[in-house]
Amino acid sequence: MDDDDAARLIVDDDEDILSLLTQFLQNHACTVAVARRGEEMFSLLETQAMSVVILDVTLQGENGFDLCRRLRATSSVPVIMLTAMGEHTDRVVGLEIGADDYITKPFNARELLARIKAVLRRSETPAQPKDQRPMLSFGR
Template sequence: MKNNKLKLLVVDDDSEIRHLLKQYLQKTEFQVSVVADGQEMFSILREESFDLIILDLMLPGEDGLSLLRRLRADSNTPVIMLTAMGEETDRILGLEMGADDYISKPFNPRELLARIKSVLRRASMSDDTSSNAKTIRAEFSNWVLNFQQRHLTSPEGVVIPLSDGEFQLLKVFIDNSGRTLSREQLLNLTQGRESDSFDRSIDVLVGCIRKRLDETPKNLKILHAVRSEGYLFSPLVKFY
């Protein structure tokens, strides 16, 4: 009988956390493998494919950020990072490197399960968008977002790859061009969850998109911050 369960890989050097997550997540709809470090992670990835990876930031030897950088060189597998509460800088770096979400330790397994489902749902929606021939690209201010290849093309013709988080957020802005969206709305539309007082992921991703668009604080022509309200994507958009 074929196993249709989605496959998760947990990478954490804490044996108690590995055991807890494997026991809990296997009781839901997932097939779960666990490893203790980056060497074991890449060893199992050479043999198997996974639908999502849960990656601890603090690992013996090569840390989670370095492993994420290596992984993103040739893989778009969704990644949720496990971080300590005070590691805000590393969380920001993780998002910039292409992590899809993060959750701080200690965490409630039910919250992690909700994050997993949200990330997998977004990945599935991205696949659906990529296969939809009716929506191929969006053009704005001489930039082009390709929905199938999930990259930007600059006015000079330079192709710029996007992380999943950057793609999802830019797509939401494009779909809501001319409308100011709050951080809470953006977080809900891109990640399917509510904001908390420590969550800066939207601001980080906005900064990443601005870098892609070559915008500086003194040269904001496309993506604007609206005081006390959120962000505004201002260009007219054409869909092809």
């Protein structure tokens, strides 16, 4: 599945979910990066190209909705919210703040893979780390 060098970034503080998703995506030829906290996510996004962020809504001591909002303010990398919060309102809020898709736990790994592929089809290119983005200048 990996048609580029950009990684799929999984942001979750549940070691079982991280292990399951990492193994599943690697078995489908994906490069995977993991973060357990928001600041770790932002640090990885500054240094590595990521094609998609799979972001848990309920990280210990952090709010995935707030992290998505912060991420969306500086990056166009696609975001799939992953959460046990399956209420209609939660899904709508996630999409309104900038998530590209939303999937609830428990989830089918093949469905998540299909959603990742769909999000990647809709996105133009992977988000580049800040130090690799082209600079535009105007004037003389």
